[in-house]
Amino acid sequence: MSTLIMIYIVFSWVLDPYNKYRMMLERLVNTFLDPIRRFMPRTGMIDFSPLIFLLLLQFMETVATSIFR
Numbered sequence: 764m765s766t767l768i769m770i771y772i773v774f775s776w777v778l779d780p781y782n783k784y785r786m787m788l789e790r791l792v793n794t795f796l797d798p799i800r801r802f803m804p805r806t807g808m809i810d811f812s813p814l815i816f817l818l819l820l821q822f823m824e825t826v827a828t829s830i831f832r
Contacts, residue, residue, distance in 0.1 A: 765820055768813050812828060 764798040777831045778785040792813075799819075 764795070765817055768817055774811055 767788065771788050774782075774785045774788060780786075794818055796812040799815050800810075801813065803812060
């Protein structure tokens with residue numbers, strides 16, 4: 764999932780917003796990012812929700828590793 768988020772970030776910088784691949788990826792990734800966006804304050808043009816999601820994934824991986832060790 765983290766790879767998809769990274770691709771999403773790069774696509775948002777380089778591809779046209781109406782590119783069919785970017786739109787398809789946005790639909791998929793936004794299902795995970797939208798709940799985070801609801802709780803975050805507005806920061807202007809910078810969207811920190813992918814970063815927060817990646818940090819949450821890392822935290823969950825660390826917790827799962829320590830529990831199931």
